[in-house]
Amino acid sequence: MEEIYQVKHITEPVNWETDVPGSKSITNRALLLAALCDGPVQLNGVLFSDDSRHFLSSLQSLGYEVQIDEPKAAVRVNGNGGVLPAHSGEIHVGSAGTAARFLTAMLGVSEGTFVINASGQMQKRPMQPLFEALISLGASVEWLGETWHLPVRITGAGAQIRNMEQEAVLNLDISSSTQFLSAFLLIAPMFPHGLKIHITSEKKDGSYIRITRKMMQEFGVEAAFDSCNYTVAPSNGYQKSQYQIEPDVSGACYFYAAAAMTGGTAKVHHVHLDSMQGDMKFLRLLEQMGGTLTEESDGIRLTGPSDGLKGLEVNMNDFSDQALTLAAIAPYASSDVKITHIGHIRGQECDRLYAIVTNLRNAGIICEEGEDWVCIHPGKPQPCQIETFDDHRVAMAFTVMGLGCDGIEILNPGCCKKTFENYFDVLDHLLGKH
Known part of the structure; x- marks a missing residue:
């Protein structure tokens, strides 16, 4: 042009x-939910854009089987039940805030060591509350640029989380982005005894968080909210074979x-x-x-x-x-x-x-x-x-x-x-x- x-x-x-x-917000949430399902998920009405293509290529870099049909606005993701197919790798999230926050959270609670790259624009955007929460769970982060920002090399806390004997509890500030909360809610089924998130900021809810909770429910997992805390009980994970994106x-x-x-x-x-x-x-x-x-x-x-x-x-x-x-x-x-x-x-x-x-x-x-x-x-x-x-x-x-x-x-x-x-x-x- x-x-x-x-x-x-x-x-x-x-x-x-x-x-x-299709909606970018719903497309990228659906891609992560599908990856966390156990088995293939057909997504229809998918948005194809810079952001979603970075999300798709990142999933492929992590070993997920992904079939893409752009003319039909369709994607088929072979979910792996909350376990990453790969234990090491490198992804590039471009300027996609959802991909950056969601995939960083997923890698931070998995097993393995991964490099997360991003565009110059995304490298300037806030990430500290997300990294602090992951570090509190046992993840280790090596800053490859500015502290608390992408790019990073992250070693996930998967082993520590798998050995937990009770629900995981996080403190989270979402004043600079509700995507931090959406990221942890979406990956909550990866915690064997459930997850409780205490919101420390004045802002505690928002329209994009409600989208996240609604989509989790459509994939079979409930996220409860008591005006201050979000709780996701232990579950059998996400279950869905096909999903239509608005x-x-x-x-x-x-x-x-x-x-x-x-x-x-x-x-x-x-x-x-x-x-x-x-x-x-x-x-x-x-x-x-x-x-x-x-x-x-x-x-x-x-x-x-x-x-x-x-x-x-x-x-x-x-x-x-x-x-x-x-x-x-x-x-x-x-x-x-x-x-x-x-x-x-x-x-x-x-x-x-x-x-x-x-x-x-x-x-x-x-x-x-x-x-x-x-x-x-x-x-x-x-x-x-x-x-x-x-x-x-x-x-x-x-x-x-x-x-x-x-x-x-x-x-x-x-x-x-x-x-x-x-x-x-x-x-x-x-x-x-x-």
């Missing part, structure tokens, strides 16, 4: 109907946001109100701003307000992937939009609060920021280039802003391959550019 994407300014309300790829609501939100912003309509196939994904809250947010949701047999339709978006103040802690999307359409609202409780997005693929403020100001939009909030004033975006900071969500969100004005260019649009590699092709098709 060219290194700059010119966003087409549209002057009419959109009238879109489209598909989006479409990615995060990816769908960009098309819904365009409909809300232009006063048009968008339907994304196979997205339904009973979805387990936390970003469904963004659709409810668009309702608060004046949109209308309609559930149809083949997906949800959102119709934007004919008289413009309403401003609001919203705590987006629990669906913060869409903070960028809301920020990108906020200039078109009739009053200020204030997004709060999103300090943790500074430690994601890039400092996303910095990305929001930088790009809005470059477009001539007035905004203020604090450590964990941003307030955006209405205004007409001016021509500018959007700096994506190699972050797929920055690229996709600010493309939506560009639909409503002239002269917006997206730098490095190829970064979308992390989760939605044909995003701009889908958009061009909807815009009639093909």
